[in-house]
Amino acid sequence: MNFKYLFNRIFDLSIVLIGVSIIVFSMIRVIPGDAVAIMLGANTEITQEGMNELRSRLGLDKSILEQYFIWIINIFKGDFGTSIWTGRPVISEIYINAWPTIELTALSVIIGASLSIPIGCFMAISRGSFSEIIIRVAAIAGLTIPSFWLGIVSIFLVAKFYPGFIALGYVPFFESPSENLKRMILPVFTLSLPMIANLSRLVRSAMLDALSQHYIRTAKAKGASQFSVVFKHALRNALIPYITSVGVSVGYLLGGSIVIEQVFAIPGLGRLVLGAISERNYPLLQSSILVMTAAFVLVNFFVDLLYAVIDPRVSKDD
Amino acid sequence: MIKIIQFINKDKLLNFSLFLVLIQILLAVFAPLLGFKDPYEIVVLDRLKSPNYMNFLGTDHLGRDVLARVVYGYRTSLLTSSLSVIISLLLGGTIGLLAAYYKGIFDRVVMRFMDVLFAFPILLLAIGIIAVIGPSIWGAAIAIAIVYTPIFSRLIRGPALVICETEYVESAISIGASDLRIIFFHVLPNLMSVILVQSSLLLSAAILVEASLSFLGLGAQPPIPSLGLSLSEGRNFLLLSPWPAVFSGLAILFLSFGFNLLGDCLRDRLDPKLKSEFDNKL
Numbered sequence A: 001m002n003f004k005y006l007f008n009r010i011f012d013l014s015i016v017l018i019g020v021s022i023i024v025f026s027m028i029r030v031i032p033g034d035a036v037a038i039m040l041g042a043n044t045e046i047t048q049e050g051m052n053e054l055r056s057r058l059g060l061d062k063s064i065l066e067q068y069f070i071w072i073i074n075i076f077k078g079d080f081g082t083s084i085w086t087g088r089p090v091i092s093e094i095y096i097n098a099w100p101t102i103e104l105t106a107l108s109v110i111i112g113a114s115l116s117i118p119i120g121c122f123m124a125i126s127r128g129s130f131s132e133i134i135i136r137v138a139a140i141a142g143l144t145i146p147s148f149w150l151g152i153v154s155i156f157l158v159a160k161f162y163p164g165f166i167a168l169g170y171v172p173f174f175e176s177p178s179e180n181l182k183r184m185i186l187p188v189f190t191l192s193l194p195m196i197a198n199l200s201r202l203v204r205s206a207m208l209d210a211l212s213q214h215y216i217r218t219a220k221a222k223g224a225s226q227f228s229v230v231f232k233h234a235l236r237n238a239l240i241p242y243i244t245s246v247g248v249s250v251g252y253l254l255g256g257s258i259v260i261e262q263v264f265a266i267p268g269l270g271r272l273v274l275g276a277i278s279e280r281n282y283p284l285l286q287s288s289i290l291v292m293t294a295a296f297v298l299v300n301f302f303v304d305l306l307y308a309v310i311d312p313r314v315s316k317d318d
Numbered sequence B: 001m002i003k004i005i006q007f008i009n010k011d012k013l014l015n016f017s018l019f020l021v022l023i024q025i026l027l028a029v030f031a032p033l034l035g036f037k038d039p040y041e042i043v044v045l046d047r048l049k050s051p052n053y054m055n056f057l058g059t060d061h062l063g064r065d066v067l068a069r070v071v072y073g074y075r076t077s078l079l080t081s082s083l084s085v086i087i088s089l090l091l092g093g094t095i096g097l098l099a100a101y102y103k104g105i106f107d108r109v110v111m112r113f114m115d116v117l118f119a120f121p122i123l124l125l126a127i128g129i130i131a132v133i134g135p136s137i138w139g140a141a142i143a144i145a146i147v148y149t150p151i152f153s154r155l156i157r158g159p160a161l162v163i164c165e166t167e168y169v170e171s172a173i174s175i176g177a178s179d180l181r182i183i184f185f186h187v188l189p190n191l192m193s194v195i196l197v198q199s200s201l202l203l204s205a206a207i208l209v210e211a212s213l214s215f216l217g218l219g220a221q222p223p224i225p226s227l228g229l230s231l232s233e234g235r236n237f238l239l240l241s242p243w244p245a246v247f248s249g250l251a252i253l254f255l256s257f258g259f260n261l262l263g264d265c266l267r268d269r270l271d272p273k274l275k276s277e278f279d280n281k282l
Helices: A003-027 A035-041 A048-057 A064-076 A090-125 A129-144 A147-161 A177-211 A214-221 A226-264 A269-279 A282-310 A313-317 B002-009 B012-029 B066-102 B104-118 B122-133 B137-164 B167-174 B179-215 B227-235 B243-270
Strands: none
Touching: A003 A064, A003 A282, A003 B104, A003 B122, A035 A048, A090 A177, A090 A226, A090 A269, A090 A282, A129 A177, A129 B012, A129 B243, A147 A177, A147 A226, A147 B179, A147 B227, A147 B243, A177 A226, A214 A226, A226 A269, A226 A282, A226 B122, A226 B179, A269 A282, A269 B122, A282 A313, A282 B122, B012 B066, B012 B243, B066 B104, B066 B137, B066 B179, B066 B227, B066 B243, B104 B137, B122 B137, B122 B179, B137 B179, B167 B179, B179 B227, B179 B243, B227 B243
16 A cells, blocks of 8 residues: 555545534434524523523523534533533543444344355356345345334244243343353344345445456466365455445445344443434434434445455555 | 337346336326226225125225225325435435545545445434434435435445546546536536436335335325335235235335336446445435
């Protein structure tokens, strides 16, 4: 990886992050009507003093440019503001709720990414017009099956046939690793299924592409075994497009986890976001969206770098 | 017309997906004429019935007919998601076309902005937009439209850039055709296959996003018949009667599956090279 490529990527990254922060910042300002009145209206009587007090607490009485810079500088200091209702720092609420989401997303990425390689390879080897159609239909079905429906149905089936199995809720990993993982089985399964469907299809087509290359013919000609041809020669090259897709999938999983957390009663960032909307707790909502998006952007940034390390041609073209 | 029929007839899977999509669209469009029960009618005595002779798919927790709720749910779902795809196609497509044609500073600035919107996880951005404009079916449609605009703009810009470099566009410029004429008569017609395929695929994804939003209570509001909403209501009565949840989920699956398969088959027929990076961003 050359230095110029790295510099360009960092430049892109900072532009995108600044843009994201401006959009998230504007959220509260473009709400139709008076955001402060809406926020207070959720559960207290609205008085002029109350509105003025909240307005100055949120810094809404300053000029818009000033507000943005104060907001962004505070975020760099780790101060995301205080939650309107609980009065606790927003960052501590995000911190508590982030772990279940991180665990859910990370486990789903690991499961989805690792299962899709063997499945995709198998699909590439077993070619034929009939299995072709089955694979295609199954992959699309896996992609379009509503994950929350799958979650609900699996909860129902578990409750019906294994009444002792607790499928809902969340136990921190360090409290009881076995309980934690037991409760993660169903959410991870439902969340990673579309990813498996999508990625294994991608691995399959990349494998077919790689298997038709000249170096595979050379490898076969020199007497390499089928196993070594598929897993050593073809797979390595097939993995290049796969890595980008894994990075993009993280965004899908972060979004999907909002719904899945709701289905399985997991107290993660998704629940925080939805709770913040119903409480009209805009500072909390803004910060949660900002943190989740920044995480997604950073993951993709590192995937880009990884991509350039694996395939040096990428950074040379730039 | 004959050409279209010939084109379709060769591919069994394409036939099947077209059939699946058409039957669901027809069901949604003509639902009031087909003699289904009133999806709003509450029959307190018939709550949570299993499928039977009177109610083919059973009843929900308020005694409403599940079959009617599902069919009318198709209407809500198709209306919202197709509206949002059309809006985002018009917005994003125009942006992508203009960016590809004019290039330069316009291209760079506008596409940067699209990159920023694209950086958000799709569902999260949609939720954020709804938090601002308020939860309703129209809110969901607008949110999905905004979220899909950068996707369409990037999908259109790529192929449009290639077309803008071709000789026929160059010759059109050299004989003095106006910009609008070139864009509408020379560039756009060549993008039709991309537009057709991606609209179908994105519609399939939009159906899922709309259902997710309604499921979270951020889309259609009760008592509107909505598939996602029925699913979230049915969830609370799962052990008493799983049918409302099961059938509304299956309906979402069939709808989304049909459009995805259709887009996939069309892509195979129209342009096998048209694989995109957006496939996995639901």
